[in-house]
Amino acid sequence: MAKITLKEIAERLNLSPSTISKALNDSYEISEKTKKKVKEFAQEHNYQPNPLAKYLKLGKTNNIGVLLPSIRTPFAAQLLQYLHQSAIYNSYNIILMQSIDNEKDEERALITLTNQGVDGILIAPVSETSNLQLLSSIHANHCPVVVFDRIHYNLDTHKIGIDNMKSTYMAAEELIKINRKNIMVLCGKNLGVTQYRLEGYQKALKDYSIPIKEENIIHIDYSKSLTTIDESLKEIITGRMCSDDAPNAILGTTETLTTRVLGVLADLKIQVPKEIAVIGFSNIEFANSLNPALSTVHQPTEEMASTALQLLLDLINSKKERSQIDFQTILLETSIQLRKSTALT
Amino acid sequence: MAKITLKEIAERLNLSPSTISKALNDSYEISEKTKKKVKEFAQEHNYQPNPLAKYLKLGKTNNIGVLLPSIRTPFAAQLLQYLHQSAIYNSYNIILMQSIDNEKDEERALITLTNQGVDGILIAPVSETSNLQLLSSIHANHCPVVVFDRIHYNLDTHKIGIDNMKSTYMAAEELIKINRKNIMVLCGKNLGVTQYRLEGYQKALKDYSIPIKEENIIHIDYSKSLTTIDESLKEIITGRMCSDDAPNAILGTTETLTTRVLGVLADLKIQVPKEIAVIGFSNIEFANSLNPALSTVHQPTEEMASTALQLLLDLINSKKERSQIDFQTILLETSIQLRKSTALT
DNA sequence: TTGTAAGCGTTATCAG
DNA sequence: CTGATAACGCTTACAA
Numbered sequence: 077m078a079k080i081t082l083k084e085i086a087e088r089l090n091l092s093p094s095t096i097s098k099a100l101n102d103s104y105e106i107s108e109k110t111k112k113k114v115k116e117f118a119q120e121h122n123y124q125p126n127p128l129a130k131y132l133k134l135g136k137t138n139n140i141g142v143l144l145p146s147i148r149t150p151f152a153a154q155l156l157q158y159l160h161q162s163a164i165y166n167s168y169n170i171i172l173m174q175s176i177d178n179e180k181d182e183e184r185a186l187i188t189l190t191n192q193g194v195d196g197i198l199i200a201p202v203s204e205t206s207n208l209q210l211l212s213s214i215h216a217n218h219c220p221v222v223v224f225d226r227i228h229y230n231l232d233t234h235k236i237g238i239d240n241m242k243s244t245y246m247a248a249e250e251l252i253k254i255n256r257k258n259i260m261v262l263c264g265k266n267l268g269v270t271q272y273r274l275e276g277y278q279k280a281l282k283d284y285s286i287p288i289k290e291e292n293i294i295h296i297d298y299s300k301s302l303t304t305i306d307e308s309l310k311e312i313i314t315g316r317m318c319s320d321d322a323p324n325a326i327l328g329t330t331e332t333l334t335t336r337v338l339g340v341l342a343d344l345k346i347q348v349p350k351e352i353a354v355i356g357f358s359n360i361e362f363a364n365s366l367n368p369a370l371s372t373v374h375q376p377t378e379e380m381a382s383t384a385l386q387l388l389l390d391l392i393n394s395k396k397e398r399s400q401i402d403f404q405t406i407l408l409e410t411s412i413q414l415r416k417s418t419a420l421t
Numbered sequence: 422m423a424k425i426t427l428k429e430i431a432e433r434l435n436l437s438p439s440t441i442s443k444a445l446n447d448s449y450e451i452s453e454k455t456k457k458k459v460k461e462f463a464q465e466h467n468y469q470p471n472p473l474a475k476y477l478k479l480g481k482t483n484n485i486g487v488l489l490p491s492i493r494t495p496f497a498a499q500l501l502q503y504l505h506q507s508a509i510y511n512s513y514n515i516i517l518m519q520s521i522d523n524e525k526d527e528e529r530a531l532i533t534l535t536n537q538g539v540d541g542i543l544i545a546p547v548s549e550t551s552n553l554q555l556l557s558s559i560h561a562n563h564c565p566v567v568v569f570d571r572i573h574y575n576l577d578t579h580k581i582g583i584d585n586m587k588s589t590y591m592a593a594e595e596l597i598k599i600n601r602k603n604i605m606v607l608c609g610k611n612l613g614v615t616q617y618r619l620e621g622y623q624k625a626l627k628d629y630s631i632p633i634k635e636e637n638i639i640h641i642d643y644s645k646s647l648t649t650i651d652e653s654l655k656e657i658i659t660g661r662m663c664s665d666d667a668p669n670a671i672l673g674t675t676e677t678l679t680t681r682v683l684g685v686l687a688d689l690k691i692q693v694p695k696e697i698a699v700i701g702f703s704n705i706e707f708a709n710s711l712n713p714a715l716s717t718v719h720q721p722t723e724e725m726a727s728t729a730l731q732l733l734l735d736l737i738n739s740k741k742e743r744s745q746i747d748f749q750t751i752l753l754e755t756s757i758q759l760r761k762s763t764a765l766t
Numbered sequence: 767t768t769g770t771a772a773g774c775g776t777t778a779t780c781a782g
Numbered sequence: 783c784t785g786a787t788a789a790c791g792c793t794t795a796c797a798a
Contacts, residue, residue: 079562079563081774081775081776082775082776082777083775083776091784091785092784092785092786093775093776093777093785093786094776094777094778094779094784094785094786094787095783095784095785097775097776097777097778098777098783098784101777105783105784106783106784107783107784110783110784122558122562124535124536124563125536125775125776126477126538126774126775126776127536127537127538127776128473128476128477128482128538128774128775128776129477129774129775129776129777129790130775130776130777131473131776131790132471132473132474132477132774132775132776132790132791132792133775133776133777133778133789133790134776134777134790135790137473138537139516139537146502147492147498147501147502147505148498148499148502148706149498150495150498152498153492153493153494153495153497153498154493156492156517157491157492157493157519160492160517160518160519164518164529164533169516169518169533169537170516170517171484171514171515171516171517172501172505172515172516172517173505173509173514174502174505184509188509188514190469191469191470191472192472192483192484192514193471193472193473213467217424217467218424218469302706306709335707335710336707336709336710337710338707338710339707339708339709339710339714340709342709342710342713342714343709360707361493361647362680362681362683362684362705362707362711363684364651364681364684364685364687364688365680365681365682365683365684365687365711365712366707366710366711366712367710367711367712367713367714368687368712369684369687369712426790426791426792427791427792427793428791428792436768436769437768437769437770438769438791438792438793439768439769439770439771439792439793439794440767440768440769442792442793442794443768443793443794446793450767450768451767451768452767452768455767455768470791470792471790471791471792473790473791473792474774474790474791474792474793475791475792475793476774476792477774477775477776477790477791477792478773478774478791478792478793478794479774479792479793480774
């Protein structure tokens with residue numbers, strides 16, 4: 077790959093490889109004069125140190141693995157962008173993997189990452205129990221792991237995410253405030269966060285003495301295609317809207333569901349927010365371009381990304397035994413951004 | 422990082438390292454019996470070969486660098502997802518970089534990638550001339566480079582993207598068909614593709630004998646924040662709509678501009694498509710959730726990604742001298758998806 | 767069929 | 783201040 081090696085420079089300058097190495101690394105043992113000569117020569121000949129050799133010697137790669145369920149949602153893309161920024165800032169590179177919300181792919185990705193050699197792994201696990209054993213063993217033997225976003229996961233390490241229950245509670249509260257109390261909640265099937273987000277919804281209803289109806293709790297299979305999701309939504313909504321107690325609000329617990337339901341409602345000619353108000357999780361940057369502008373529960377992606385990375389770097393650089401560290405779980409605050417989809421006036 | 426090494430296995434089994442290596446690599450020189458013994462032992466002790474050592478020896482990393490302007494647009498996220506799929510399928514990993522549409526960051530990313538060691542680079546360059554020299558030298562001395570998406574770039578290598586002129590021509594034609602001939606075109610400033618997309622617009626108007634008005638050609642500075650983009654759009658649109666010859670259609674030449682303008686129009690209470698029809702480049706998956714459902718020029722991201730990757734792998738694996746290869750430029754077909762934002766009934 | 771030895775390109779230790 | 787030597791963990795001629 078690179079053209080000229082350290083050894084060759086040494087030969088050409090009649091110096092030893094170790095001198096060259098030290099000179100290029102600005103060692104105090106080398107005279108300014110030699111340093112200058114070596115550096116100039118290296119520059120001229122466009123010397124690029126072979127990273128593999130260096131890292132082999134040093135025992136680290138400066139790569140960190142990032143494993144996301146999908147890189148295709150706006151939330152993921154944002155997160156990834158900020159992770160990348162923080163990584164570069166700290167002289168680390170990101171090797172990207174996606175699990176497509178599927179344990180098998182998650183396992184494959186983890187194995188690839190460890191085979192490839194990364195100094196640490198940042199993961200949003202598929203489900204609460206997915207690949208727990210593998211991940212534990214990686215964390216114990218291979219490289220540190222930090223869990224983010226999907227933090228309900230039984231691995232003893234740093235975790236960073238949001239308070240899922242509280243966030244949904246707040247969102248439900250907004251609907252209740254505008255007197256929309258017959259709230260349909262859209263959940264992803266088998267997602268680690270679903271349960272907690274659902275609990276927030278249930279608690280809010282309970283606190284405001286609103287009866288919880290099973291028919292209002294919808295689980296959508298997430299592993300299917302977007303068209304399938306749309307179709308399921310359409311069928312369910314059509315059914316519910318024709319029933320005696322048609323809901324007058326929708327709370328989406330995931331970005332995909334929240335955003336896509338708007339398209340389905342438009343298609344069904346159901347007016348938002350007049351007939352049905354909508355609020356839900358989403359970090360979409362086009363919220364204002366949606367039909368109508370969408371009220372969202374917004375996650376602090378930048379903070380989540382930079383903190384997650386920092387936690388991972390701390391573990392990578394820590395001299396302590398992994399068992400000596402007391403791991404923390406950080407919950408970041410979400411914010412509610414109200415827009416037209418919940419504006420009744 | 423890994424726990425047990427090849428050498429240690431050798432000691433424990435009273436065999437030589439080379440035997441172990443060959444056994445694990447299924448060499449024909451090794452007896453089935455030994456192979457079995459070695460493999461079982463390796464499995465039990467959870468042996469992970471050190472990738473760095475291996476790649477140092479073999480002279481390749483199995484990593485390819487992907488350098489995108491941004492990873493935050495739906496188009497980029499899709500592309501990245503498909504690139505990742507293809508890469509994994511071919512046993513390559515992706516190291517991700519973004520240039521934030523900025524030459525300096527692009528240069529930094531390229532240097533990092535080469536320092537890090539990648540077997541090839543896939544790049545969508547910032548502009549037509551950005552880092553041309555650096556990239557040429559990388560392509561010549563370091564590892565093969567394939568240009569994608571932003572293919573108007575003077576590097577002699579494989580390129581894959583779309584026919585920008587034709588695509589905009591088609592989009593403009595759709596507007597003309599519905600008799601919306603006073604078309605405002607939104608362009609990004611300093612983007613490599615802008616010129617060609619603009620030419621398509623101009624050619625369409627010319628072919629249909631529609632006068633081209635300079636006031637209808639808008640250039641938006643892309644390097645600014647999203648809010649700044651929105652503000653610029655708002656100001657310009659307000660101005661144009663109050664003028665004597667208010668446009669009755671908008672053609673967006675980039676995903677960000679096309680999608681965001683919908684939010685701005687909604688904000689200004691300008692009705693789409695009644696007052697102004699909108700069409701433009703975008704691969705957004707929520708097109709139906711937009712206000713209104715957006716007519717788009719859709720790029721075949723999956724094909725672009727898998728072909729780009731294939732072209733790069735071909736170069737990586739090619740025995741030929743770089744100068745012996747005749748490089749090709751592949752133009753993929755785009756498709757127009759008509760939705761409500763251009764539906765006049 | 768197995769083992770020996772050299773080498774990939776660096777860096778670290780220690781001696782000169 | 784500079785250099786010799788060993789080592790990181792693996793692969794691969796070549797030798798046995």
